Amino acid sequence: MGRKGLIVTADDFGAAPEVNEAVERARLDGVLTCASLMVSGAAAGDAVRRAKAMPGLKVGLHLVLVEGRPVLPAAYVPDLVGPDGAFRNDMVQASFAMAFRKTVRRQLAEEIEAQFEAFAATGLKLDHVNAHKHFHLHPTIAGLVVETGRRFGMKAMRAPCEKLGVLRQIEPKAAGGEIERFCGARLRERLNYNGIWSPEHMFGLVWTGAMNTARLTGLMRHLPDGVSEIYLHPATGPYPGSTPGYRYAQELMALTSPEARAAAQSLHLGAFADFASA
Numbered sequence: 001m002g003r004k005g006l007i008v009t010a011d012d013f014g015a016a017p018e019v020n021e022a023v024e025r026a027r028l029d030g031v032l033t034c035a036s037l038m039v040s041g042a043a044a045g046d047a048v049r050r051a052k053a054m055p056g057l058k059v060g061l062h063l064v065l066v067e068g069r070p071v072l073p074a075a076y077v078p079d080l081v082g083p084d085g086a087f088r089n090d091m092v093q094a095s096f097a098m099a100f101r102k103t104v105r106r107q108l109a110e111e112i113e114a115q116f117e118a119f120a121a122t123g124l125k126l127d128h129v130n131a132h133k134h135f136h137l138h139p140t141i142a143g144l145v146v147e148t149g150r151r152f153g154m155k156a157m158r159a160p161c162e163k164l165g166v167l168r169q170i171e172p173k174a175a176g177g178e179i180e181r182f183c184g185a186r187l188r189e190r191l192n193y194n195g196i197w198s199p200e201h202m203f204g205l206v207w208t209g210a211m212n213t214a215r216l217t218g219l220m221r222h223l224p225d226g227v228s229e230i231y232l233h234p235a236t237g238p239y240p241g242s243t244p245g246y247r248y249a250q251e252l253m254a255l256t257s258p259e260a261r262a263a264a265q266s267l268h269l270g271a272f273a274d275f276a277s278a
Helices: 017-029 044-052 092-098 102-122 132-137 139-151 164-170 178-193 213-221 248-255 258-264 272-277
Strands: 005-013 034-037 058-063 126-132 201-203 227-232
Touching: 005 017, 005 058, 005 272, 017 044, 017 102, 017 248, 034 126, 058 102, 058 178, 058 258, 058 272, 092 102, 092 139, 092 213, 102 139, 102 201, 126 132, 126 139, 126 213, 139 178, 164 201, 164 213, 213 227, 213 258, 227 248
Parallel strands: 005 034, 005 227, 034 058, 058 126, 201 227
Antiparallel strands: none
C-alpha cells in the first residue's frame, strides 16, 4: 500500500437532521469516508437520501440495541424495551439477560435480523457493521451479528481496541478503555476466525464525544502501520436524544479543518470495503 491506511467514520447517521447535515459537510468538505446508519433513527430516511446523493460516502449499519427504538414493534421484543417502547438503558442488566435468558436471546436475534433487513431495504451497499455504545462487544450480540451479518453480505466490522500508547503521544495523561481493549481484542479474534475483516487499529474510544482538531490531527500524524479507523460523532449541534456533554459541533469542525485535510495528504483514505477487498 505504501501509505498508512485510514478510515474516518461518523456514527449515529440518521439520528437527527443535525447529524445528517454534519455527515454531508464532513464528507464534501472534510476527511470523512464512512457513516454508520441507525436504521430506526428519527431521521434515517433523510440520511439515506443524502447518502444516495453522495456516491463517495460509504455507509454501514449502526446496530441500536440500547438508548434508541427497535425496528420491530415493541410487543415483539418486550424483554428488550421499557414501558415507553424504547430500548432499556441499563446495559449491565440487559447484558445479563441477553447472556442467560433464552427468550431475550430470541428477541435479540429477531431484532438484529430486522435491522439488517431494514438496511438492505434502503438499497445502500453494506460497507461495515458496528453497534451503538459498542454493544457488539457483548459475546452474545457479537455471535448473533456474525451469524446474521454473513447472510446479509457483511464483510467488515469494527473491533473497538484502542492503543493507549498512541494517544499518549498526543496527550501524555490519556487514560481509559481497559475493558474495551480486552473485549475488543477477543472480538477481533472471533471476526478473524469467521473471515470478517476489521481494521488493525481503532481510535475514538477514550475521546468519544470530545474529539477536537488537535486530537484528530495528532492521531492522523501518529497512526501505527497498517489500517486504522478513527470514529467520531459530528453534528451541527445538540439534538433530541443527543448525549449531554458531547461536543458535536467541535467534532464537525475537526473533520473539516484545514489541518485535518493537510494531514490526510500523507495517508491512504478509504472505507471498510476498500481495505477489506484489498
